[in-house]
Amino acid sequence: MASKRCNNYLSEEMVFLILSYLPVILLLRCKSVCKTWLSIINSPQFVEAHLSNSKKKQASVLKASYDWRVLSSMDTVEDSVELKLPSCLEGKVGYMRSCNGLVCLSNEGCDSICIWNPCTRQYKMLFVPNYAFGVWHCLGFGFDSIGNDYKILWIVTKVVRELRGFIVSMNLKPEAQLYSAKVDTWKKICIPDTIRISFWNRLKRSCGPDISGKLYLEGEGGLLPFDLRNDVFGELVVLPFLDYVEQKRIKKSKILDFEGSLAMVYESAGNESVLSLWMLDDAGLWIKKFNLEMDLELDRMYLYLGPQHFFGLNFIFGYKFYNYKKKTIKKLSFPAHLTDVKSVAKFTESLVSLEGFESQA
Structure with a gap:
């Protein structure tokens, strides 16, 4: 009697699908299994599919510390991992x-800028235009999905001294530069004349996150969008409750990416203080999405991490994860040397690599 053949074969399509759900640290090991797996994992189609699956999971929090000894860490609700930055930026992170x-x-001075993948430990140092008299910097980073290009928006505000008789006046002159990873060059971007100089005078030192292909700069009078697909600034978006005294509202968050939409958290300043999340809809109108619980002790909301979780700070008790549907709070446990945080960012792991990437030592 002929024996039945046991078929343990998995098609290449099935291997592709299974591998696309694995974390990067395992995928780097899987490259050594066989040439077929190596070819699959290195393919652009796989990198894109893996990133798409990663975005469906709750993101991590990437932190950079003022302390030069420990440079950064990656934190989730369950775990915390210390990371080592590229040696060229050890102890010098001002923006992330x-x-x-x-x-x-x-x-801090933006004369050293690099793009880094913490999971694959690859990075690229960028050539940076020289601004000898730049005193105020703003940095944004995002993805142009149409051109398949990663871009950096860099705003430099220069002090220009003008001598008129015996009077010396100082004017703030902003300039914008845009870096394209695809062509590895910077180019000047026209700043709209309709934006008053006072906007740039009060500009925050960093852009918001990439929200559906746009970066938002926060300054006096509202938010200035920059379209990464067309490389142009848009019209000023007025913030809700701009007149804090009259409206009795206090802004309690950074610019947030809430499920692909621009959002902000505000607190009412009445006897019954309530935190509310306000979202900008497709028509350019601010709508209240929901209230957060009344006794939520967060002084600043920094990030929305996906599946219900926010990341915020209480000035006394430290950083916390907050689930707005379950109304639960979990304190982020810091090592003693990582209590003083310089910058935080929402992070989704990926295999994305750029031309010119080098491996960390």
């Missing part, structure tokens, strides 16, 4: 923004 598993890092 993340998109699709890549992290844009810069020192």
